[in-house]
Amino acid sequence: MAIAHLHRLSSQISRNPLLSHSFRATVTRSSATVSSSPTPSAKVADRIVKLFAIDPDGLKRDVVGLSGHTLLKALTNHGLIDPASHRLEEIDSCSAECEVHIAQEWLEKLPPPTYDEQYVLRRNSRARVLNKHSRLGCQVVLTPELQGMVVAVPEPKPWDIP
Structure with a gap:
């Protein structure tokens, strides 16, 4: 019903030269978006990435x-990393509490x-040596290419435990 109404409105606009060009473009874009957009559930289903995590x-x-x-967001949503320990997803404010170990084939x-x-x-490791499997979540x-990735969540370091 709404699509038919938009098409009628679009045809009326195209016949009326007094309407602004930007208004015509907006209505045309709106009708194209409404008529060609897939269902919201299909979009989410296409974005799902299933992983395996080894907990401590x-x-x-x-x-x-x-x-x-x-990866941090996925792990916090499943209770594997404390969300309060890592509030920002910016590297400048990172404390390495979201460190994970990723299997070689996925690295x-x-x-x-x-x-x-x-x-x-390096700054947050005890020996200041970088483990080649370590990444920050x-x-x-x-990405879809990471479907099936295996990630290990290490034990919290002693200084991270309250």
């Missing part, structure tokens, strides 16, 4: 995230860590 107790847990979101599918990410990981963006 060694249990394998299913984790579901959305493409475009960070190769991720972009390499930035200098800032490596610095934060706040810096890993989920």
